[in-house]
Amino acid sequence: MMPNSNTGFRSHLPSSTGNFRVNCLVFTFFFVVTGCLFHILPQEDRVFLVTISLVLTVGLLWIHDLCYVNVQRRNSTGLMPPGAIDKGRIVIKLIGLYGTFFIILLLYGLNPFYRETTRTIQFYGYFFSFLKLTAPAIIILSFAYFCFIDRRQKDPYDSYWHMGCVLTGRWRQVKGIFLREHGRVWFIKAFFIPFMFGLLMEYLNAIFSFNWSTGLTFALIYEHSLNIFYTFDVLFGVLGYLLTLRLTDNHVQSTEPTILGWVVCLACYHPFYSLFGIGLLQYQSSFTWEQWLSFNPVLFYGVGLTIMALSAVYGLATVAFGYRMSNLTYRGIITDGPYRFTKHPAYLAKVLSWWLISLPFLSLAGPLVAAKQTLALIVISFIYYFRAKTEENHLANYPEYVQYANWIDQHGIFHTLKKYFPGLRFSQENSRRWNSVVWFKKLG
Numbered sequence: 001m002m003p004n005s006n007t008g009f010r011s012h013l014p015s016s017t018g019n020f021r022v023n024c025l026v027f028t029f030f031f032v033v034t035g036c037l038f039h040i041l042p043q044e045d046r047v048f049l050v051t052i053s054l055v056l057t058v059g060l061l062w063i064h065d066l067c068y069v070n071v072q073r074r075n076s077t078g079l080m081p082p083g084a085i086d087k088g089r090i091v092i093k094l095i096g097l098y099g100t101f102f103i104i105l106l107l108y109g110l111n112p113f114y115r116e117t118t119r120t121i122q123f124y125g126y127f128f129s130f131l132k133l134t135a136p137a138i139i140i141l142s143f144a145y146f147c148f149i150d151r152r153q154k155d156p157y158d159s160y161w162h163m164g165c166v167l168t169g170r171w172r173q174v175k176g177i178f179l180r181e182h183g184r185v186w187f188i189k190a191f192f193i194p195f196m197f198g199l200l201m202e203y204l205n206a207i208f209s210f211n212w213s214t215g216l217t218f219a220l221i222y223e224h225s226l227n228i229f230y231t232f233d234v235l236f237g238v239l240g241y242l243l244t245l246r247l248t249d250n251h252v253q254s255t256e257p258t259i260l261g262w263v264v265c266l267a268c269y270h271p272f273y274s275l276f277g278i279g280l281l282q283y284q285s286s287f288t289w290e291q292w293l294s295f296n297p298v299l300f301y302g303v304g305l306t307i308m309a310l311s312a313v314y315g316l317a318t319v320a321f322g323y324r325m326s327n328l329t330y331r332g333i334i335t336d337g338p339y340r341f342t343k344h345p346a347y348l349a350k351v352l353s354w355w356l357i358s359l360p361f362l363s364l365a366g367p368l369v370a371a372k373q374t375l376a377l378i379v380i381s382f383i384y385y386f387r388a389k390t391e392e393n394h395l396a397n398y399p400e401y402v403q404y405a406n407w408i409d410q411h412g413i414f415h416t417l418k419k420y421f422p423g424l425r426f427s428q429e430n431s432r433r434w435n436s437v438v439w440f441k442k443l444g
Contacts, residue, residue: 013407014400017332022064023322027232030057038208047129050204061323062248071249078246079152089161090150096164097142104190113271126201127194149247184255188328189241196237203231218304225308232315240325256328261390264383265327278383281376284358292359303356310353313338317346333400341413343405344388351381396431
């Protein structure tokens with residue numbers, strides 16, 4: 001039974017697996033180091049400089065997590081005191097890992113999407129340059145890591161071992177559930193890392209190419225601020241997809257189990273968003289919010305500052321995850337930062353900012369076009385609602401999330417609203433019911 005007092009609920013807020021304050025400091029460290037490197041070595045390749053910043057940032061995170069917090073001792077890591085070395089098992093797992101690398105590189109090479117235009121070649125070229133720089137270190141460090149971690153795993157026959165069995169012809173020992181999960185995890189990593197790294201480089205180039213000598217206007221401050229806030233998001237996106245390690249307790253515990261969850265997530269990212277997603281929904285007119293509201297200084301500055309605040313919330317929501325950030329996966333409960341106030345601050349802030357940026361209900365082309373634009377953004381808002389809902393249903397399988405969701409119902413910023421609209425409240429039973437519907441068929 002749930003406790004009735006606020007004190008009882010407060011004491012039952014689960015601890016966050018990430019540290020919001022530390023992650024804020026880490027981002028500041030990355031930002032300062034990158035700025036210094038860009039200034040001191042302006043002729044050096046910026047991908048190389050960002051790689052240095054990322055390595056130093058990861059080192060700082062690892063020192064904090066492994067030496068201060070001792071995350072490697074958490075039960076969720078699935079680690080125990082070291083046992084005997086099984087060289088044969090390690091070799092099979094390394095074959096599974098390096099075989100996965102080879103398959104992904106082959107798909108990168110065969111996929112024309114990464115070379116379809118000059119723009120995509122440049123955008124994804126940042127990541128492939130990064131990959132060339134780091135590939136030798138990845139190979140060596142992954143070998144050392146597997147040798148270290150295998151003898152400490154409670155269940156060492158993981159997805160890498162099953163993948164290795166496939167590649168070495170030991171098919172009778174393979175369990176399909178491990179291979180499916182392995183494929184999903186590596187699809188997520190292989191799809192999102194190049195995209196996030198390209199965005200990171202573009203935002204950093206924009207930020208550190210900013211010319212302060214031209215003078216500041218509200219429009220420039222607005223644009224510069226949004227670039228910084230979105231850099232919050234993509235930096236920890238890059239780190240989150242790159243670093244899925246059991247030793248630091250940021251490994252993938254499970255992936256999204258439903259087809260709908262995958263569809264509504266991928267619908268928000270190129271190239272899928274132009275095939276079946278939000279790219280098909282035209283909600284923006286040729287007029288911007290600045291042009292619509294320029295006649296009224298109060299509205300102009302009020303809306304501009306609100307968009308900046310919402311963008312800050314969106315970026316800080318990812319900061320709360322730190323290098324546990326990842327779409328379509330569960331890697332530990334986050335209850336810190338903006339998640340201390342609501343379960344879905346990122347989606348809420350992003351969608352609200354889009355409504356203010358686009359003002360779809362206004363159009364020079366007339367009320368019919370305005371209605372179409374408004375309907376398009378309503379559909380996009382529902383796509384993000386379903387993203388939130390499918391994620392919630394996925395996480396409802398974990399008791400710590402159920403505990404967190406119930407706490408938010410009582411203490412979140414919308415708890416008063418939920419008293420009048422009970423349908424907004426979290427229900428573990430409803431989550432199970434959603435996942436039982438045919439068109440939410442599980443991936444297996």
